[in-house]
Amino acid sequence: MKKVFLIFLLILSNLCLAETYYFNATLEQYNDLKKVLPSSLQIHKVFTKSEEQILKQLDIKIKPLYKIETNKTLDFLQSLSQTVIFSSSPPVSFNDYKDFQWALNNPGGRIERWVSDIDVREIQAQKGEDLQLFKDKKEQKKTISVAVIDSGVDLTHPDLIDQIQKTPQECEALETYNQCLKENSQQVCLDSLSSLDADANGYPLDCHGWSFQGLDLTQHQSGHPLIKDNIGHGTHIAGIIAAKNNTFGIEGIAEKIKIVPIQVANNSHQDSALESIAKGLLYAIKKEVDIINISLGWRFQFDTLLIRKIIAAAIKKDILIVVAGGNSSHSAPTYPCSYKDVICVGAHDETGDLASFSNFGPQIDILAPGTHILSTWPTKLRSKNFTQDNNYEFMSGTSQAAPMVTGVLARLLSKGLSPQEAKAMILLGARKNQYNTQHSFGNLDYLAAHQFTSLQLFYPYVKTQKIINLDNNSPEIVLEFKNLGDTLKKAKVILHSNSQIKVIESTKTLFDIKTQQIKKINFKIKINEVNNLSSNQKLKLSIYSENKKRDYQVSLKLTNFLTTQSQHKKLTHYKIQEALNPNYTLKTFKNHSSAPKTIDFIAFNKDKNITKIKILQQSLNNTYVTSKTYTIKKTNPTFINFSKIDFDKDGQSEYVITYVSINSVGEKITHFFILGADLKPKKVFLAPDNKFNNEKVFMPGKFQWLQINKRYYPAWIGYGENPSSIPNSPWSSPDLSLQYFLYYLTPAGLKTINDFTDQYPIHFLPQNPNDEEQGNTFLITAKGKGFFKTYYLYRIEKTLKLLKEISFKDYFNLEESRPLALHKKMGAYFTGQSILGGKRVFTLEIDQTNNLHGQQVLIKNQISQQNLVYIPQVSQNYILLQTENHLGVFNTKTGQTQFSESQVDVKRRRYVALTQKEGLYLAQNQATGLSSLIYTINTQGELFLNAASQILPLQGCSEISLIELHNEDMIALSCLEQQQILFWKIFD
Secondary structure (H helix, E strand, C coil): CHHHHHHHHHHHHHHHHCEEEEEECCHHHHHHHHHHCCCCCCEEECCCHHHHHHHHHCCCCCCCEEEEEECCCHHHHHHCCCCCCEECCCCCCCCECHHHCCCCCCCCEEEEEECCCCCEEEEEECCCCCCCCCCCCCCCCCCEEEEEEECCCCCCCCCCCCCECCCHHHHHHHHHHHHHHCCCCHHHHHHHHCCCCCCCCCCCCCCCCEECCCCCCECCECCECCCCCCCCHHHHHHHHHHCCCCCCECCCCCCCEEEEEEECCCCCCCHHHHHHHHHHHHHHHHCCCCEEEECCCECHHHCCHHHHHHHHHHHHCCCEEEEECCCCCCCCCCECCCCCCCEEEEEECCCCCECCCCCCCCCCCEEEECCCEEEECCCCCCCCCCCCCCCEEEECCHHHHHHHHHHHHHHHHHCCCCHHHHHHHHHHCCECCCCCCCCCCCECCHHHHCCCCCCCCEEECCCCCEEEECCCCCCEEEEEEEECCCCEEEEEEEECCCCCEEEECCEEEEEEECCCCEEEEEEEEEECCCCCCECEEEEEEEEEECCEEEEEEEEEEEEEEECCCCCCCCEEEEEECCCCCCCCEEEECEECCCCCCCCCEEEEEEECCEEEEEEEEECCCCEEEECCCEEECCCCCEEEEEEEECCCCCCCCEEEEEEEEECCCCCEEEEEEEECCCCCECCCCCCHHHEECCCCCCCCCCCEEEECCCCEEEEEEEEECCCCCCCCCCCCCCCCCCEEEEEEEECCEEEEECCCCCCEEEEECCCCHHHHHHCCEEEEEEEEECCEEEEEEEEEECEEEEEEEECCCCCCCCCCCCCEECCCCCEEEEEEECHHHCEEEEEEEECCCCCEEEEEEEECCCCCCCCEEEEEEECCCEEEEEECCEEEEEECCCCCEEEEECCCCCCCCCCEECCCCCEEEECCCCCCCCCCEEEEECCCCCEEEEHHHCEEECCCCEEEEEEEECCEEEEEEEEHHHCEEEEEECCC
């Protein structure tokens, strides 16, 4: 009986392990698979002949569909074939989706586009606003090689599998390597096969491209030949360029083309991929490709001279470089878009207008379709937006616009045109954009590009923003031009003045400009009154050649160059008395002590898992004294708070450094390192042994200092356990239920304030300077559930006191919104989402007698296809806001909103409110360009970059942070190579 039962279990387990896998295959693919398939596995056809006939009558085009039942893994089956794709569910038929490709044929009409999870807007598509492709007998003769430097490519996708460039001998070696792995360890296979490099290009086994992500093939070789695409971005790009024109799926722009996949990133937000990009460029050059597509970009802070030089070397070898312009809807420079000679691409939508997300400005050469683009998607990933077929997906971005240009260039090259001729043709033929002219040429137009019999193009090829020092008494603008066409007998260049900048000798004439020749022209300028002058300036540039005129834009940034030698009435110099290593990073202490206020810093340096710190204390005669060096004995600590406060009330302020370490079992431990006013370690305690284990609740980095029982304690509102819960008997368990508590940390351990009856605390309000010094605060509690909640305001001033219930005219959920400080008023404001991407703002103002004044404001969204996302400042007259890519000023008196470009994506970076003036600050390390951004409100009620406030630190100086000192907004700068600290007063 036992044997029978065991046999039954064995049979049952085998049945449970059996899986059904599906695949489409042509007759040739089917026969090839039968040859390598183990004899124990049987293939069955899914549809009968009569069912296939019905599918044909319904015009559903599909390869024959088969299935296999087996206990083998999906990876095992997939290893048997490079051309057949297996799936654990029946694949959706590969229908013809070319009607979705508006970039190839835009029929016009009204279309819907989602602007949020619940909001839809209609737009009127413009017929003919597409690539204007046409068939030409002369084209598509020569096969063009295109490197796609991206996240990889799905090599087995049915629309791409025949479009990947392969090296047959390397493919044979790679197949031998893969077979070896089935029976041997990776090291054994590497030892015997990694030296196989049939084409002697230095990349063994590179059958179809190279990956610079993951493990290296050998210790002497960067990367490996096993290309994948785990996020879909690169596969989408490759499909736009080269998807095969067959009876299913989509159609790529060019037919005679081979894609060289180069994987340099595993995710879509990888700033650290620059090393891989540099190596990817070298690989592309070595493969002698014709075009390199880089649908990636980065800020100035991540730019490197190395990549500039490699791209210049590629261009010198007549390789065309096409790059994406960026999706942050601003005109600030991004890279490599702003490099010389690259073709930088912005995006336009179905109307022909600049896409709402697309960057613009002089660095953008041309626009191409970039919204709602359908293309190929990795077969092992699920598509989110195109629900008909997981093998295809809709995406939007300049990443999608760039391969449109790449595909058109490939078509031109395949006709035998030179790279420079192809480039000149698409720029000259660009269709004038009737909505937006803030880029160099126009919308990509393949048909119009063929109408130019003469390819004369003399244009400004250096696209970077010109930086002008306001301290320079005779500033100059140097412009560089290039001739892409035949020898030019004469060209006239005019740089026009605007209302604030006068160009002296604005007209220059050049003669006999040879093909590919570069010319430099210097223009002297005179800047009018600096006060209330915008930092960002645009000048019109006109070029007359061969009786034709073309207009461009020159972008200027007016700023103040700052070094330790600068002498400016708004600049204060501080000398560091003891030498400090320039490798140290400085952060600012939050000063909670009473006057006199000083700005002190912590300097820290991490080297080989050892973290060393010093304190810089502001002293007399504009100097800083430096503490001795202290070593944090934990590996890779995370610093979360720097406070200067007399927490034990002995008359001397302490420096409290709070950091988190992870112990051997993965637990996060919060530590407190405390120094006295004499900059020596002080034996006082904030927690037992100055450690907190975060077991009951996690301690955040933003906590408040509260005065309880004649001492200051770090306090916060958190969701966790009750630390004072005691079992009723030795046999019962403590109450481990989670809820909101007001926690504070003492030398005896974690404690709570529970005097809220049937309410629970949800928020501290931001402390004003006086409350910070006194250890007082306001907090809000909630009572009830769902929509039926009541909120109460409490005051902690040594003791807890209920002030009053918070009432609303219209419902507002205070619990879901984080309170932010009102500008120069006691209280806070809360924000909530409204319809069509708008915002609701609830202000809670508290007067000197603790009376409460609540007001709710509705701000309607006025920007198409964007939402109001973040409110960084609320003052009496204005509410400052950020959309995805714009800044706005809402006038509380008129109810009107003025918008301007933001220069950053709000999902990644947000502005900080100034404390003394109405305005915003974006730190240097967060900004797109070379320096920080300081926005203020002008007399017209608009946000603008006041040139007099902007700075550009040079000669080793860099910004530390925005600070407040003597009721002034300032920026602190570190110049450690010269052992100085600078304070820049933002306003006169």
